[in-house]
Amino acid sequence: MRKGEATRERILEVAEASVLAKGFGATSIEEVIAEAGITKSGFFYHFRDKNELAHELLRRYIAEDHRILDEIFGRAAELSEDPLQAFLIGLKMLAELMGDLPGGHPGCMIASVCYQERLFDRRVIDLNREAIESVNARIREHLEAIMAVYAPREPLDLDVMAEMLSCIIDGGIIMAKVTDDPNRLARQILAYRAFVKMQFSAPALAAAPLPRAAAAE
Amino acid sequence: MRKGEATRERILEVAEASVLAKGFGATSIEEVIAEAGITKSGFFYHFRDKNELAHELLRRYIAEDHRILDEIFGRAAELSEDPLQAFLIGLKMLAELMGDLPGGHPGCMIASVCYQERLFDRRVIDLNREAIESVNARIREHLEAIMAVYAPREPLDLDVMAEMLSCIIDGGIIMAKVTDDPNRLARQILAYRAFVKMQFSAPALAAAPLPRAAAAE
DNA sequence: CCAAAAACTGTACTTGCGGTATGGAAATGC
DNA sequence: GCATTTCCATACCGCAAGTACAGTTTTTGG
Known part of the structure; x- marks a missing residue:
């Protein structure tokens, strides 16, 4: 046992x-x-068979993924009460973590499954979809918290903005692997961070941060 | 023959x-x-063998990829002489093209090769790296042309910004495939477009577009 | 301490893949 | 029209993957 x-x-x-x-x-x-x-x-x-191995492999990967996100953004939340600052801090820590992986990021299991979907049964591909959606939802929560305090410079679709981080990470992993340069993943995450920062940095015309959250404190 | x-x-x-x-x-x-x-x-x-099939498969995919980029950004350049506008038009056309693919984007061969690198010989993985770098370089040229006319809102690494499109596309393809929603790829490209637009839209503090190109006309 | 379950091992079998050898048909150049 | 190149069929081999099943050791609860 x-x-x-x-x-x-x-x-x-x-x-x-x-x-x-x-x-x-x-x-x-x-x-x-x-x-x-x-x-x-x-x-x-x-x-039982290879398919069960695939399922467990994916389950395991997803669980670890969530654990890492929890830890990073949990620590980030401890470092700043401002949701924007906390999110930006989390992104920076995420970038550092990804860049410091020895030998670079080994690859995203979700992407791997995605590119071999016909090999797996419905349970596995359903799990894959749920996984990516749950990560997106988690990021979206951070963005919602930010939106409760800051006004975006431009009209903003939170779903798209949340998905964008997943895309940047998966795309960045590919970029880093193909070019054999782990740093490319890290700097892509930082580029996303710059985008978020720019979106919520107070524009000269409509500078109005902290409407209700600041009022509550 | x-x-x-x-x-x-x-x-x-x-x-x-x-x-x-x-x-x-x-x-x-x-x-x-x-x-x-x-x-x-x-x-x-x-x-000759399976490896040669892989090589030709990749070669073919890359050639088609470049053809599409040429066509799209070529047409975009015809529609506007301003490099920023042309790039934004190209991105919009790219997003439409990707979203309108029947059944969604079938997948990126570069990503597929990346996630099975140990299966191929050096020729194939070298070709893969060259392919992604050449696409990045091509996007970078557009950004350089923009930078010759517009000042970015924030200091900007052109390499990172160029790579970001590749990452968005590869990540967006994965997102679209996993969620079975081709539109997600399209809207990610549009999100990148929004980032580019925001970067080069004249800020209130340092509004200084068209330094030399406008002066030349 | 000891049954019983858990955690393996050994072996044998089926299937299908990658790759080869050889030969023949069909298109093409001259 | 004929030789040459291009193109494809049949038959076969070696090999390893996946599976089945019976047996053996190790662990552990009571």
């Missing part, structure tokens, strides 16, 4: 690296078990 | 669809030839 959990985790770790580097279809069980130090039957004890 | 070119094209078309839907590793030659209506020897006449 205890040891089983450990080997299961090892399998998932090895499989994740392989999937992100070669794709799910080209990830052979043979290779995974060799690297994990077990036999083929050991693998099939933990996972 | 004539017919060979046609079947070769058919093979590439079928293979491209399969690669973008299932990944390269899971794309079997057997399946490709079945759908293309030829036999295995027919395939191996046109391509």
Whole structure:
């Protein structure tokens, strides 16, 4: 029960690296078990088939993703009570985290699944959609909090602005991987940060920050 | 010579669809030839091995990509002599094009290759890097032309800003595919457009457009 | 301490893929 | 019209992936 959990985790770790580097279809069980130090039957004890491996791989990745976002924006919220400042601080920490990953970001499992959708059953692709929507919703909450305090320079669709961060991250990961330059991901996140900052920096014509939140304090 | 070119094209078309839907590793030659209506020897006449197929697939995709960019921004340049307006027009046309694709964008081959890099030889991954850099360079040229006329609201790294479009497109494709909503890609491009527009719209404090280009006319 | 369940291993089998060898038909140049 | 190039068919091989199943060791609750 205890040891089983450990080997299961090892399998998932090895499989994740392989999937992100070669794709799910080209990830052979043979290779995974060799690297994990077990036999083929050991693998099939933990996972009914390859599809279940995919599902668990994705579940695991999403959970870790949410954990990281929680931690970063949680800490950012501690550092500033202003929602805009907190969000900007969070983005900066996120950029640093992504840029400092040894060897660069290994890849986004959501993107990997997306580019091999025909390999998976509906459960997996549904999970993938839910995952990306929940991340978007989470970012949207931050933007809503900002909007409650700051007026945007231009009319702003919060959904689009929230999705944009996901797009920047997924696109930035690709950019960083292809050019073998982890810093490109980090600076793309900072570019998004600059966009947010510019949107909510008080314009000369309609300078009106802190309408109700400041009034409440 | 004539017919060979046609079947070769058919093979590439079928293979491209399969690669973008299932990944390269899971794309079997057997399946490709079945759908293309030829036999295995027919395939191996046109391509030495699977790796050569990958290379041609990527080459083809990149060429088409550049053709589309040329056409769009070429037409945009005809519609306005102002580099900023032309770029904004081009982005709008690009967004429309992407949103109107029947069934949505099938996927970016560059991203697909990126997420299966260990499957390909150096020629393919080098080609991939060159492709993304050349697109970035092309966008950068537009931004440089804009910078020759307009002053940015905030200090601006042209490389980052150029890369951002690539990231938005690749990320937007993923977003659109996962959520099965082609419009999301289009509106992300429009969001990037809004960012560019905001960056170069004359701020109240330092309103100084058209330094030399306007003076020349 | 000891049953029982959990956590594996060994082996054998089926299937299908990537790739090859060889031969033949069809188009093309001259 | 004929040789040459282009193009594709049949048949086959080696190999590994995925699966099934029976057996064995390890862990653990009571």
